[in-house]
Amino acid sequence: MTQLHDPLRPIVFAYTAVCDHLATATNGRFHRDPDGTVLAVSGAPVATLNAVLSPNLEPSAEVVEALAGEMSGTGLPWSIQVRGRAGTAVTEVAARFGLTAVSTSPLMIRRADAGMPPAPAGSLRIRPVEGEELGLYARTMAEGFGAPHEVFAMFAEPALAKTEHFTFYLAEADGVPVGTGMSAVTDHLVGVFNISVLPQHRRQGHGQAITAEIIRAGREAGATTAYLYSSPMGEPVYTSLGFRTEETLTAFTAPA
Known part of the structure; x- marks a missing residue:
């Protein structure tokens, strides 16, 4: 499936916008790569609230790794988040940063x-x-x-x-x-x-x-x-x- 035929992409982008607003309002940090992947630092001591998050069905391991390098220097608990089942390349990037615990959360939608x-x-x-x-x-x-x-x-x-x-x-x-x-x-x-x-x-x-x-x-x-x-x-x-x-x-x- 290409990004042009990805009906859930607007919803995931809306979620990244929420991450942006939370980080901005709490004097944290937010950056979006040209491919859509974001670095969102809220400052909270919660790994999922400080995240490198790709909204793409096929995340770029190179982009994820570059943003992970920035995130790892914050001293905060943090996470890498991707849609669906993570591929080998992203899994290896996460492991290089010591992120070896894996959890999943269902994206639930009410039409x-x-x-x-x-x-x-x-x-x-x-x-x-x-x-x-x-x-x-x-x-x-x-x-x-x-x-x-x-x-x-x-x-x-x-x-x-x-x-x-x-x-x-x-x-x-x-x-x-x-x-x-x-x-x-x-x-x-x-x-x-x-x-x-x-x-x-x-x-x-x-x-x-x-x-x-x-x-x-x-x-x-x-x-x-x-x-x-x-x-x-x-x-x-x-x-x-x-x-x-x-x-x-x-x-x-x-x-x-």
Whole structure:
């Protein structure tokens, strides 16, 4: 398949644009090679948030290696990310940089014909938050993912609230934060990110409700197709909302 006949390329490019905005808003670093491959440094101590990412079906090992050389000097945990199953050349590049742990994430897409998802039921309130509440947002997300607060401290940056087409959501039950979500709208696409629910509030449909709200708000903004990269835990939730896996993302990181 050539790039001219790659229907998922616009979605992957939208994802790289999100990486660009996150890096820029948090005073990180972003660079796009002429072939589309990006180096995105958010500064967060999370390998997947500092990435060399190729949006091409056949990534250039030479370009990936050149950008990996720049990334390796940051001192941050980082990753190489490619679409689908990585070829031998990219796998060898990753190994030369010590990135020998391999994981995959399904790219799940909800097409326009899936219709409008249901509104949240019960007393759950899902609302956008402004810059002064991003600290609460970041802490809630860290607790939802079971991570130290400093891991997601970048999401407390007030500048993120000013990023065009980004919206950050808190879910509250009886006034208490129980989960988070984030949307990024690019033309007719809405990316779904940061879906987290506090452990004591899981299995009550909150993750599904947050995702549905992001889809509904995206459709109101003209984004008829939603996409996300799922964790194994989240995949059944997204499937229930009409998402379907259409590709995978392979990430190379340093062994734990």
